[in-house]
Amino acid sequence: MNSQLDVAIAGMGLTKQGRRLGISRRELRRQALDLALTDANLQRSDIDGYIFIGATPEDLRYLGLSPAFAYSLMTGGASPVASILVAAGAVATDQARHVACVYGEAYSSIPPKLNPHSNAGTERDIKAYSYGYPYLYGMVGPAATYALAARRHMSLYGTTSEDLGRVAVTEREFASVRPGAQGYGQPITLDDHQDSRMIVDPLRLLDCSRPTDGGAAVIVTSSKRAADLTDRPVEVLGAGTSHGIESWWNGSMFESMNVSRAAQRAFEQAQVGIEDIDVAQLYAPFTIATLMQLEEYGFCKPGEGGSFVAAGHTGPGGTIPTNTGGGQLSGFYATGFTPLSEGILQMRGEAPSNQVVGAQTCLVSGSGGNGGIQGSWAHAALILGAAR
């Protein structure tokens, strides 16, 4: 399948992902970049564009890079997919030949620091995830935002906690056979889900992902160069983004992840339909996000996400295997690099478990409840194609 965009992914690096690795964020980025360079058969000097997912003082010196440009990009969980698009633009305008999109976070570790240092002032509220005025009312962290959407979904469609639970069980089934996943060797049942404690009603513990540490890097180049570098490039067939604060004005904020505009552009560009998608990797840090996106992308009708998952469509051997590495719930949480990295592996035919045989197309999504006082569901859709 050839890309309309003439853009492909020539290499990927994925470090160990897990809880309390005790490795700094910057070092995780360095490891991911080195893995990606080796994967793409490239040297440091070949990287002439650098996109850092997040915001931090630049780390080019530590990474040993001197590119034509280096950008910091942050639009929440939509950032990794957005970085592929920004890289594609740089390649198309001949500003760079090989762009590295790099992520590394150590959410669950206290970063190792030089001694002596002071612990004063390190304890703080997670205000960064409180989105303005809602924080006045005790709304803290992304789970509460998704809980408001889950409650609305339940009210509109009769969705139940069990419907959410089946998403957790299905994604854990994928993770339980994926070495390195958080849920490896630990399948769960619906009863386990129902017995898990309430976090932000109606979301229980097993409806929520846990932050993990890890790095990821992807190298974007032209389709032709990618084909010269590797025998398994992944084509970028289409992409789209949407940053819809309008959902706050029109009242749809808690009923929609703002998929439609991003999806329409991505599918038009890729010249495929939803029925042509072989495997899906959805940005879903909470179970409700999987249901909402299955409906909004059109894999099933609005309100039917629960029965769609219950029928096994998204599980191993289903009609649209979804989050085949365990996703963010049971695999690892590397923001949008969780779905993106698994999509790349699937398109290469190299998924360590649950490879979807003959898969030619993969939908990858990214979503961020950021930007704007009430959060605004930034969304990004990406359609990847196998070059086989």
Added chain:
Amino acid sequence: MIPVDRPLPGDVVEDAIDQPFWDACRDHVLLIYRCRICAESFWPAGCCPQHGMQDMIWVTASGGGTLHTWTVVHQKYSKSFTEERTVVAVVKLDEGPLMHTNLIGSNGIDLQVGLPVGVVFQTIASESVIPVFQLRNQSETSAPR
């Protein structure tokens, strides 16, 4: 019990554009931001998507609305909130805008989307009053608004 050290409006927004709203709360009056060209209402202050900030004005809202969605926060993510269980709600004001708030006098059980609610003002610090909501009984809901 008034929780200690909870955030105040000025802690979470970087400028004073909403100051009239918070000042009015001290007088137990709920304001909304209205575009006088198209009569659309907004909270918090911001541009009308049709008309920008050409002719915006703070006007008094009815104080009534309906429960749009809610969650009960069990996990103590924040040290700033000491209540046992907080009901965080989104209310759809009668004038149209959505507003994050607390639903007081409710344990979060037996709630339904669409239940009528009314504003109550809660003093959270000496000079700081925030609007919260409580369920309205049936006789009140039949009153014109």
